[in-house]
Amino acid sequence: MTTSAQLFEQACRHIPGGVNSPVRAFKGMNRPPVFMERALGACLFDVEGKRYVDYVGSWGPMITGHADPDVLGAVRERLDSGLSFGTPTAIETTMADLICEIIPSIEMVRMTSSGTEATMSAIRLARGVTGRDRIVKFEGNYHGHSDSLLVKAGSGALTHGEPSSPGVPASLAEQTITLPYNDIDAVEQCFEEIGSEVACIIVEPVAGNMNCIPPQPGFLEALRRVCNTHDSVLIFDEVMTGFRVALGGAQAHYGVKPDLTCLGKIVGGGMPVGAFGGSETIMSNISPLGPIYHAGTLSGNPLAMAAGVALLTKLRAPGFHNALAQRVDTLCHGLQERADAAGIDMITQRAGGMFGLFFTRQSRVDNFAQATACDDDAFRRFFTAMLDEGVYLAPSAFEAGFMSSAHTPEDIQLTLDGAEKAFASLSHR
Ligand code: PMP
Numbered sequence: 001m002t003t004s005a006q007l008f009e010q011a012c013r014h015i016p017g018g019v020n021s022p023v024r025a026f027k028g029m030n031r032p033p034v035f036m037e038r039a040l041g042a043c044l045f046d047v048e049g050k051r052y053v054d055y056v057g058s059w060g061p062m063i064t065g066h067a068d069p070d071v072l073g074a075v076r077e078r079l080d081s082g083l084s085f086g087t088p089t090a091i092e093t094t095m096a097d098l099i100c101e102i103i104p105s106i107e108m109v110r111m112t113s114s115g116t117e118a119t120m121s122a123i124r125l126a127r128g129v130t131g132r133d134r135i136v137k138f139e140g141n142y143h144g145h146s147d148s149l150l151v152k153a154g155s156g157a158l159t160h161g162e163p164s165s166p167g168v169p170a171s172l173a174e175q176t177i178t179l180p181y182n183d184i185d186a187v188e189q190c191f192e193e194i195g196s197e198v199a200c201i202i203v204e205p206v207a208g209n210m211n212c213i214p215p216q217p218g219f220l221e222a223l224r225r226v227c228n229t230h231d232s233v234l235i236f237d238e239v240m241t242g243f244r245v246a247l248g249g250a251q252a253h254y255g256v257k258p259d260l261t262c263l264g265k266i267v268g269g270g271m272p273v274g275a276f277g278g279s280e281t282i283m284s285n286i287s288p289l290g291p292i293y294h295a296g297t298l299s300g301n302p303l304a305m306a307a308g309v310a311l312l313t314k315l316r317a318p319g320f321h322n323a324l325a326q327r328v329d330t331l332c333h334g335l336q337e338r339a340d341a342a343g344i345d346m347i348t349q350r351a352g353g354m355f356g357l358f359f360t361r362q363s364r365v366d367n368f369a370q371a372t373a374c375d376d377d378a379f380r381r382f383f384t385a386m387l388d389e390g391v392y393l394a395p396s397a398f399e400a401g402f403m404s405s406a407h408t409p410e411d412i413q414l415t416l417d418g419a420e421k422a423f424a425s426l427s428h429r
Pocket residue numbers: 059114115116117119142143144145204208209237238239240264265274
């Protein structure tokens with residue numbers, strides 16, 4: 001039997017870091033990543049035959065569990081017709097109609113092949129329609145790896161942004177302003193000073209890339225207000241929250257309507273898909289209707305559309321999202337009880353079908369500074385102990401956890417039993 005450690009060693013020869021996306025490498029965990037072989041329902045099975053209850057769910061898409069028979073069936077049904085034609089196909093219209101029905105702020109939608117492309121294209125559209133270059137984002141929010149968005153805050157709130165990766169031109173990063181999440185004053189001050197230069201605000205309406213941080217009451221509303229006042233475009237990056245926090249995404253859950261919405265993950269049912277959409281007025285500026293360019297050889301790929309349409313259709317079942325949120329509640333309450341009993345400082349935060357664990361004495365975590373102040377070492381030891389117990393959490397303290405409708409009460413109980421032991425091992429050090 002080839003072990004994960006052996007496969008990782010082989011992978012490192014020709015793949016940088018042995019992985020095709022960095023978080024998979026288990027950096028800082030003092031152990032090689034686990035190579036998975038197959039998945040079913042709530043579980044992953046590694047190459048050594050070990051089973052894990054999975055709370056990553058391919059980073060979000062597997063909301064009805066892995067290898068969902070309806071999704072696989074839809075893909076199988078189309079498979080023999082060919083993989084890609086580079087022409088329009090009817091299922092792209094089915095997908096667009098479905099998205100527009102589920103998310104009323106979207107009247108027109110374009111498909112992409114990733115979340116990164118969705119946010120990149122939405123930013124271009126916002127810049128194109130406003131004729132402005134500057135954009136506002138938030139510290140700790142992640143919107144994919146396009147140049148304008150790989151930018152961190154400069155030393156003061158309104159200073160020019162700095163590239164967060166070598167290779168991002170400083171002249172481009174200067175156009176991106178990064179503000180603290182959940183800080184209405186910072187947003188208002190920024191817009192008072194340079195509102196007329198800002199093309200858009202892009203925000204994760206529930207932050208899922210610095211653990212799980214819901215918006216404070218009034219935060220999303222304030223973003224809507226300043227964008228209205230200054231004719232800037234409000235972009236909700238719902239790549240993570242779309243179809244998960246509620247069927248209609250965070251915008252339905254919190255009742256705030258963005259101008260543009262970016263989607264990914266669930267919208268492709270596990271296939272490489274993203275999307276961006278908004279009102280007909282703004283979307284009709286996209287080529288070929290208008291001058292703002294967007295394209296993609298595999299955008300709207302029929303197999304990917306089949307998977308996404310099958311999954312979205314299932315999520316419309318009445319009560320689906322309530323049941324999902326209840327599972328998250330059961331898990332989070334159970335974890336809290338066990339952490340408290342073991343004397344471990346830990347809190348949980350959640351929104352619909354996503355959740356996060358913070359090893360901290362703070363009573364809540366609202367921004368990046370507070371998220372990074374948590375005990376990273378405690379998280380790492382908890383993560384490793386949980387892996388040994390057969391529970392697969394995101395291998396980073398800065399990623400949200402994802403629940404699926406395939407997680408049974410037994411899966412959750414197994415997780416809580418594992419956590420009891422993991423917390424005990426933390427408190428006995
Ligand atoms: N936006 C958000 C909120 C994300 O969480 C991610 C990926 N985790 C992206 C954009 C980028 O999506 P992709 O990895 O599909 O390019």
